[in-house]
Amino acid sequence: MPRPRRSGPRCRAGTAFAIGDIEATIISDGLLDLGSANAQFPAAPPEDIARIMAEEFLPVDPMMLEQNALVLNINQRVVLFDSGMGSDQLFGDKAGRLIRNLAAAGIAPEQVDDIVLTHAHCDHCWGMVGDGGALNFPNAQVHISQADFEFWTDEAKLSAEGFLPTFVKGARRNLMPYRDRMLFVTDGQEVLPGVTAISTPGHTMGHMSYAISSGNESFLNVGDVVHHTALLFQNPTWEFAFDSDPKLAAQTRVRLFDMASADETRMIGYHFPFPGLGHIRREGDAFDYVPIPMTHG
Numbered sequence: 355m356p357r358p359r360r361s362g363p364r365c366r367a368g369t370a371f372a373i374g375d376i377e378a379t380i381i382s383d384g385l386l387d388l389g390s391a392n393a394q395f396p397a398a399p400p401e402d403i404a405r406i407m408a409e410e411f412l413p414v415d416p417m418m419l420e421q422n423a424l425v426l427n428i429n430q431r432v433v434l435f436d437s438g439m440g441s442d443q444l445f446g447d448k449a450g451r452l453i454r455n456l457a458a459a460g461i462a463p464e465q466v467d468d469i470v471l472t473h474a475h476c477d478h479c480w481g482m483v484g485d486g487g488a489l490n491f492p493n494a495q496v497h498i499s500q501a502d503f504e505f506w507t508d509e510a511k512l513s514a515e516g517f518l519p520t521f522v523k524g525a526r527r528n529l530m531p532y533r534d535r536m537l538f539v540t541d542g543q544e545v546l547p548g549v550t551a552i553s554t555p556g557h558t559m560g561h562m563s564y565a566i567s568s569g570n571e572s573f574l575n576v577g578d579v580v581h582h583t584a585l586l587f588q589n590p591t592w593e594f595a596f597d598s599d600p601k602l603a604a605q606t607r608v609r610l611f612d613m614a615s616a617d618e619t620r621m622i623g624y625h626f627p628f629p630g631l632g633h634i635r636r637e638g639d640a641f642d643y644v645p646i647p648m649t650h651g
């Protein structure tokens with residue numbers, strides 16, 4: 355006889371969990387292949403990178419990052435944080451799985467009422483428009499900071515050096531079709547009931563984190579304030595190759611780590627090991643990442 359299935363949002367198997375009255379689920383967009391960690395942290399001592407990765411039983415090359423998209427059900431309103439990489443294989447062929455994994459969790463793209471973006475990099479907003487140009491989330495309102503929207507859709511950057519033109523082209527393709535249903539998020543604003551934007555600039559100039567609270571429970575969705583848990587928790591001032599302002603990104607990271615370690619903040623990290631829920635613990639001048647075990651029921 356099958357065991358009776360306990361019902362309710364707290365008891366769904368897999369990555370579902372509750373934040374007070376808010377039902378939360380983490381949906382993976384798959385993995386990003388960033389190549390060598392030495393290239394992503396160009397100013398960091400290669401011997402330190404090699405030692406830390408060995409301690410974590412991880413290769414230096416390729417450095418892989420998860421992509422954990424948070425989905426909330428707030429009073430029957432379906433809210434998706436970041437949209438994944440889409441079909442582009444700029445960072446390998448293991449990304450772009452969000453729509454498929456949403457379906458596996460019983461969530462159709464048409465059901466998504468809001469997309470809340472932390473920032474406008476490829477792995478966060480290139481999943482919004484399909485290959486044929488149709489909207490992947492035809493009923494969604496989009497929330498993003500004005501600074502990030504304007505920076506990453508700026509046509510003048512299409513002739514810039516480095517990765518900027520590729521990123522701007524992709525952001526324009528994925529964001530402009532939603533322009534008439536876009537709301538700009540500001541620091542401290544309650545974007546949706548229980549969801550408050552917190553400005554965390556540096557990785558991009560308009561980068562936003564989001565505090566989610568209901569009843570006595572809360573999580574902080576940190577976005578890309580921190581990417582690699584093994585490297586950056588131990589070395590929060592290391593500069594990441596894709597930071598718009600690496601010094602400001604490091605300051606923001608240290609500020610957030612100080613606050614989150616003191617307050618025992620429960621964090622959700624887009625690039626943390628799946629499903630990306632964890633605490634931060636102070637270890638002298640450095641920090642340590644402590645995953646929250648996923649429990650069922």
Ligand SMILES: [Zn+2]
Nearest residue numbers: 475477478578
């Ligand atoms: Zn990212």
